[in-house]
Amino acid sequence: MTTPAEILSLPKPRWAEDDVAMLYDMAVRFLEAEIAPRYDEFEKAEIFDRESWRKAGEAGLLCASMPEEYGGSGGTYAHESAIIEAIGHVGVDGFGIALHNSIVAPYILHYGSEEQKRRWLPRMATGELIGAIAMTEPGAGSDLQGIRTRAVRDGNHYAINGSKTFITNGQLANLIVVVTKTDPDKGAKGTSLIVVETDDAAGFERGRNLDKIGMKSNDTSELFFNDVRVPTANLLGHDEGEGFVQLMQQLPQERLQIGGSAIAMIERALALTIAYVKERRAFGKAVIDFQNTQFKLAELKTEATVGRVFYNDCVARHVAGGLDPVTASMAKYWLSDLQGKIVDECLQLHGGYGYMNEYPIARMFRDARVQRIYGGTNEIMKLLIARSL
Numbered sequence: 001m002t003t004p005a006e007i008l009s010l011p012k013p014r015w016a017e018d019d020v021a022m023l024y025d026m027a028v029r030f031l032e033a034e035i036a037p038r039y040d041e042f043e044k045a046e047i048f049d050r051e052s053w054r055k056a057g058e059a060g061l062l063c064a065s066m067p068e069e070y071g072g073s074g075g076t077y078a079h080e081s082a083i084i085e086a087i088g089h090v091g092v093d094g095f096g097i098a099l100h101n102s103i104v105a106p107y108i109l110h111y112g113s114e115e116q117k118r119r120w121l122p123r124m125a126t127g128e129l130i131g132a133i134a135m136t137e138p139g140a141g142s143d144l145q146g147i148r149t150r151a152v153r154d155g156n157h158y159a160i161n162g163s164k165t166f167i168t169n170g171q172l173a174n175l176i177v178v179v180t181k182t183d184p185d186k187g188a189k190g191t192s193l194i195v196v197e198t199d200d201a202a203g204f205e206r207g208r209n210l211d212k213i214g215m216k217s218n219d220t221s222e223l224f225f226n227d228v229r230v231p232t233a234n235l236l237g238h239d240e241g242e243g244f245v246q247l248m249q250q251l252p253q254e255r256l257q258i259g260g261s262a263i264a265m266i267e268r269a270l271a272l273t274i275a276y277v278k279e280r281r282a283f284g285k286a287v288i289d290f291q292n293t294q295f296k297l298a299e300l301k302t303e304a305t306v307g308r309v310f311y312n313d314c315v316a317r318h319v320a321g322g323l324d325p326v327t328a329s330m331a332k333y334w335l336s337d338l339q340g341k342i343v344d345e346c347l348q349l350h351g352g353y354g355y356m357n358e359y360p361i362a363r364m365f366r367d368a369r370v371q372r373i374y375g376g377t378n379e380i381m382k383l384l385i386a387r388s389l
């Protein structure tokens with residue numbers, strides 16, 4: 001693990017205003033002090049503990065962009081990005097607070113009633129409630145219109161039946177936004193988002209904590225809904241059938257978030273690798289003295305800089321309300337592809353040590369792979385981009 005001083009010398013979010021830069025510094029210090037020392041333990045257990053979530057809440061790292069009246073810090077996506085980047089720079093990528101903060105909470109803020117916002121957001125800000133979003137099913141991932149989880153209205157309740165898979169925070173979450181079909185005959189227009197509070201929800205079961213190749217400490221689960229009864233007041237939006245539009249409106253921020261963690265992990269990989277090749281010696285000189293190493297690192301640094309400029313522009317546009325879904329798809333696809341490439345090259349420059357789990361670059365290599373898959377695969381991103389041409 002790098003020291004705080006080394007991490008703080010990594011690029012800060014350059015679009016940042018002072019309060020965002022302060023939040024970034026504070027997040028780095030919190031993650032270094034509270035999370036990094038226990039990270040190996042969480043990686044082995046393949047799950048975080050609730051205590052870490054509560055501490056993150058106390059430190060102001062949960063719901064930073066939610067309004068203060070709902071327990072948040074009243075920031076913007078820039079503040080969320082500062083936290084996402086701090087996580088990537090410190091190298092505790094399995095801490096699932098970014099999904100909670102900048103994916104789950106916004107659904108409640110944007111589509112929740114006043115009563116829903118007051119009920120859920122303050123407890124999400126303290127870490128009492130841990131959020132998840134359950135879209136994917138065993139038979140439907142990329143093709144979200146194919147989901148089969150059914151919500152049938154019965155008086156003032158819905159009865160939810162179905163199963164979900166690959167759900168991030170699935171073991172810990174106790175507030176889950178579930179993508180359901182309220183009217184299967186209406187296709188996309190029959191899709192609704194319903195919030196399930198899982199504590200005491202009869203018929204709700206968690207399946208296995210899935211055994212993944214990377215992002216070990218970030219629990220990922222199957223979820224089962226067997227006649228789970230939820231008040232109709234837990235529907236997000238005014239009417240049934242708004243779910244697909246809500247998803248399409250919020251997915252760009254999820255995609256930008258993946259781009260943000262990609263660029264932060266790229267920057268950490270480069271920082272670690274430059275330090276390593278300066279130390280490591282072969283044929284009587286430091287590995288950085290080989291021209292191949294210099295050229296390779298010059299290329300990677302250039303690409304990382306291009307990626308950073310692109311990401312910063314996306315954040316600035318998003319904060320101003322003008323990031324279009326196509327550009328968000330470009331950020332997700334291109335930055336996660338770049339991450340895969342750069343982390344692989346950085347591992348190569350570590351030689352055999354890069355393949356050893358005690359070196360952070362090994363874990364970064366494993367963690368990088370999923371970034372091209374979740375949040376919509378990079379192939380789906382290309383489809384979305386191509387459709388706009």
Ligand SMILES: Cc1cc2nc3c(=O)[nH]c(=O)nc-3n(C[C@H](O)[C@H](O)[C@H](O)COP(=O)(O)OP(=O)(O)OC[C@H]3O[C@@H](n4cnc5c(N)ncnc54)[C@H](O)[C@@H]3O)c2cc1C
Pocket residue numbers: 132133134135136140141142143165166167168169212215220370373374375376377378379380383
């Ligand atoms: C670690 C992890 C965490 C996740 N977290 C969550 C979560 O919190 N919530 C959630 O709902 N989901 C989550 N997912 C699910 C993730 O979003 C899906 O895995 C992803 O969208 C792909 O769906 P799929 O796995 O069903 O693949 P498929 O849709 O079966 O795709 C298989 C292959 O076919 C390609 N393909 C599919 N359709 C097309 C097309 N039209 N054109 C070209 N190629 C195509 C895909 O790109 C892919 O290469 C997570 C997944 C992982 C691995």
